[in-house]
Amino acid sequence: MTEDDLIARFFAPIAGPAALGLKDDTALYAPPAGHELVLTVDAVVAGVHFFADDPPEAIARKALRVNISDLAAKGSEPQGFLLTLALPSAYSADWLGRFASALGEDAKTYRCPLMGGDTVSTPGPLMISITVLGSVPAGAMVKRTGAEAGDILFVTGTIGDAALGLFVHGKSPPSWATQLSGPHREFLISRYLEPQPRLALAPIVRACANGAMDISDGLVGDATKMMRASGFAARVDLARVPFSDATKAVISQPEVFESAITGGDDYEILCAVPPSHAMVFEQLALKEGVAVTRIGEVIDGVAGSVTFIGVDGKPRTFARGSYSHF
Secondary structure, three states: OOHHHHHHHHHHHHEOHHHHHHOOOOOOOOOOOOEEEEEEEEEEEEOOOEOOOOOHHHHHHHHHHHHHHHHHHOOOEEEEEEEEEEEOOOOOHHHHHHHHHHHHHHHHHOOOOEEEEEEEEOOOOOEEEEEEEEEEEOOOOOOHHHOOOOOEEEEEOOOOHHHHHHHHHOOOOOHHHHHOOHHHHHHHHHHHHOOOOOHHHHHHHHHHOOEEEEEOOOHHHHHHHHHHHHOOEEEEEHHHOOOOHHHHOOOOOHHHHHHHHHOOOOOEEEEEEOHHHHHHHHHHHHHOOOOEEEEEEEEOOOOOOEEEEOOOOOEEOOOOOOOOOO
């Protein structure tokens, strides 16, 4: 196939109106009146962010959803996305068909149509880069710099599942993985392969939170990043951090606990909510079916200094703060 054939066969059918049928070099998009654009980009690479032999459907969903997660944490609604696909020669028409079909399904689910992009061949591993456009009412984006002393720290969902799922999904699972039941193994792997961005919370985050970010590189590291950006310190009670039943089954082992709390790929939201809005935040999240848990508070102190209190009431430190991309 030529590049034009590939685009016409697999991607034009899933493109939105702004894409102009993918027959032009650019997209044409008019943001909603009174709104500002929120832009985010993430790339995923075979052998780094996913296994090369993972199902193409899972790869497509992960590539888009990690970007949708960023928008959710900003209180933003998706408007569309641009796709760059660097393909090795080994990828077949069947693979591309399954990839594009799953991408199109997620584009409908998250109301985020394909606007355009680029396809190239590469001698290296498969690489997918997606740029998502979102919108918020002017001045309403929730920044990671907005946390204030006295705010309550919340997290959505459960922490550590995807980090453990990576170990379970790997070629040589660790010994602790043998203690997991079949359903628990499948749950952890699914959390790694296919993130669940908390888009339903976007308007609630916008209405209630002073600051927020998505947890992509581990709770410990990302909490530190948000406090550093906001100019405050924080205290986090590790006994309050929510874990799934699958993670609880093995988390008593120190190395598993550390992996869960510092590993990446959670794609949950960390929010700093003022006490006056905390109850409403919890009630609105519950109405949307998203669990939220109070895990700590923002305090005055050295910017980026986060004290993690263990179940024994003593401060806890970690060998690494978060997943490192380099």
